[in-house]
Amino acid sequence: MHSVEVIRLADAIDPALHGGKATALATLIHHGLPVPDGLVLPADLPDDQLTSAVSTVLDWVTSVDTRYGIVARSSAPAEDGPEASFAGLHTSRFTPTHPEALLAAVREVRASAMTPALAAYSARRHVRPTPHLAVLVQPAIRPHAAGVLAASARDAGGLRSWALDAVRGLALPVVDGSQRGERHHSTRDNPTPAEQDVILLPGTADELRQPPGEWIALPAVHGQPRQHAKIQTSAAGLLHLYTPAPISDARLLTTSTRNRLLRLAGRAAAVLNLDRIDIEWAVTADDTIHILQARPLTSPVPDSAPHALPGDSSVWHGIPAAPGRGTGPAHHQHSDAIAPTAETPAGAVLICDNIGPEALPALLAGPAAIAATSGGPLSHAAIVAREIGIPCVTALPSELLKVKPGTHLTVDGTAGTVRRAVTAEERPHRQPPALTGAAVVTPTRPAAIPSDERAATLLLHLPGDELPLLRDETEAASHPTEPPVGVFQPSEEPALPPLPTGYQEHHLPGLGRIAWPTDAGPLPGRLVALEGRQTIHERPTRPVKPTRPIGS
Numbered sequence: 001m002h003s004v005e006v007i008r009l010a011d012a013i014d015p016a017l018h019g020g021k022a023t024a025l026a027t028l029i030h031h032g033l034p035v036p037d038g039l040v041l042p043a044d045l046p047d048d049q050l051t052s053a054v055s056t057v058l059d060w061v062t063s064v065d066t067r068y069g070i071v072a073r074s075s076a077p078a079e080d081g082p083e084a085s086f087a088g089l090h091t092s093r094f095t096p097t098h099p100e101a102l103l104a105a106v107r108e109v110r111a112s113a114m115t116p117a118l119a120a121y122s123a124r125r126h127v128r129p130t131p132h133l134a135v136l137v138q139p140a141i142r143p144h145a146a147g148v149l150a151a152s153a154r155d156a157g158g159l160r161s162w163a164l165d166a167v168r169g170l171a172l173p174v175v176d177g178s179q180r181g182e183r184h185h186s187t188r189d190n191p192t193p194a195e196q197d198v199i200l201l202p203g204t205a206d207e208l209r210q211p212p213g214e215w216i217a218l219p220a221v222h223g224q225p226r227q228h229a230k231i232q233t234s235a236a237g238l239l240h241l242y243t244p245a246p247i248s249d250a251r252l253l254t255t256s257t258r259n260r261l262l263r264l265a266g267r268a269a270a271v272l273n274l275d276r277i278d279i280e281w282a283v284t285a286d287d288t289i290h291i292l293q294a295r296p297l298t299s300p301v302p303d304s305a306p307h308a309l310p311g312d313s314s315v316w317h318g319i320p321a322a323p324g325r326g327t328g329p330a331h332h333q334h335s336d337a338i339a340p341t342a343e344t345p346a347g348a349v350l351i352c353d354n355i356g357p358e359a360l361p362a363l364l365a366g367p368a369a370i371a372a373t374s375g376g377p378l379s380h381a382a383i384v385a386r387e388i389g390i391p392c393v394t395a396l397p398s399e400l401l402k403v404k405p406g407t408h409l410t411v412d413g414t415a416g417t418v419r420r421a422v423t424a425e426e427r428p429h430r431q432p433p434a435l436t437g438a439a440v441v442t443p444t445r446p447a448a449i450p451s452d453e454r455a456a457t458l459l460l461h462l463p464g465d466e467l468p469l470l471r472d473e474t475e476a477a478s479h480p481t482e483p484p485v486g487v488f489q490p491s492e493e494p495a496l497p498p499l500p501t502g503y504q505e506h507h508l509p510g511l512g513r514i515a516w517p518t519d520a521g522p523l524p525g526r527l528v529a530l531e532g533r534q535t536i537h538e539r540p541t542r543p544v545k546p547t548r549p550i551g552s
Helices: 017-032 049-060 097-110 116-125 255-271 357-363 380-388 397-401 475-479
Strands: 038-039 070-077 092-095 135-139 145-155 158-168 182-185 198-202 216-217 228-235 238-242 277-283 289-296 315-317 317-322 323-333 348-351 369-370 392-394 408-412 417-420 438-443 456-460 485-489 503-508 510-517 527-532 534-540
Touching: 017 038, 017 070, 017 255, 017 289, 049 097, 070 097, 092 097, 097 135, 116 380, 145 255, 145 438, 158 255, 255 277, 255 289, 277 438, 317 369, 317 380, 348 408, 357 380, 369 408, 380 392, 380 475, 392 408, 438 485, 456 510
Parallel strands: 323 348, 348 369, 369 392, 438 456, 438 527, 456 485
Antiparallel strands: 038 135, 070 092, 070 135, 145 158, 145 277, 158 182, 198 238, 216 228, 228 238, 277 289, 315 417, 317 392, 323 408, 323 534, 408 417, 485 510, 503 510, 527 534
């Protein structure tokens, strides 16, 4: 068997061998952007060569600063793609520079190539997972602040429509949804303060041996007094520290640092030829910015919701994380409910304190919506919720956790609200949903289109099936008053089959594709799915430019 070579991160050029994450970072390195150095263990590295590969890594770490250990990160071939991010579905591990610990971390990352949750996600996104992935190894950075920046648009002037979440220490509390970061937004002059009670930092070997209750010096920012934090616990190479009271309410990112970060993210988007970008970043105490990950933003982040109206006690308000509206019985998702079971019913509204990694399997089980009392829209699970079209609201009041299981709730991920729904039992003569101006999705073509002022009826189309029978121009002329009929495919890939003359294909990011009659005017702003006469899902339509000429 031939020997597989461990390569420098800058030399990662093949996504099939080195993964999407590593090849994107290598591209940024070659264009002079600040990416930490690293090594890549290729995806085709045989198991019996792992020990040798780890020895190569340990030889390399003697030439770089690894006082805070190293981090082993996944870099799968399909990861960080334009249609599927695989956010939070693979594993990363911080580890000291010991042979046994590093080998165990690498094995754990490689084992995350195939899991039930990953297989379910791949099926939902119509992406074929691979049984092997590359492992990216880098020195652990001890940041003053870190977080995620997502931009939904870019032009010659830089990024547009962006959101940024920042926390003290590592970005893990942002991406796992456990803490609410300091939130900066392109539509607001001042950031929303963070709510962070625990700081995560990689530790030195001596620090990791300290017992809970001891004090650790935080990264010292120039011009600010040095702060110390008490150890809550330490595990897996990381220190969990209580946030010191003197800095708990202090602003984290200066306007200058934020603007530098936006410029670097804009450069990264231009280098990678992306109109929408999602980056993970870190800023060290000397104000040096590091780009840790850069990928396409698969679905736009919803705009911030307006502030709650005074006296509006019937509605819980939070931060929109995934657009759309879903109604179902409340189900409390506990941290020990790792896999979907009969107790995690499809069609339920999942209520949780945060939508961390443990919530991903339940999210893939088909809930109606997610309502979380912590976290924000840039967490990994929120990204997945947007990709598969599940409405989600984060940072809701903790009172929501007291809602009785089974209570019917409506979650509006566009407005950032949760309210108690009125069920059919409570209101036997309930009126049908208002469908004026909406595109209504149905599984089969009705014999007669109801007179409910809908803009159009969209027939459900699944990839691989034959295209539903659409009316031709002669049929349309013989029924001029009947609302038009189109097709809705609930996935962005593949493209629709060839369409009849008079139809235009529209791509709806994060939602799917529509075959729309060109004589029906512009695409409606609402897409509604019905079950009987009840709305079971509602999403806004935000198409990009038409993807196929008429009659192709």
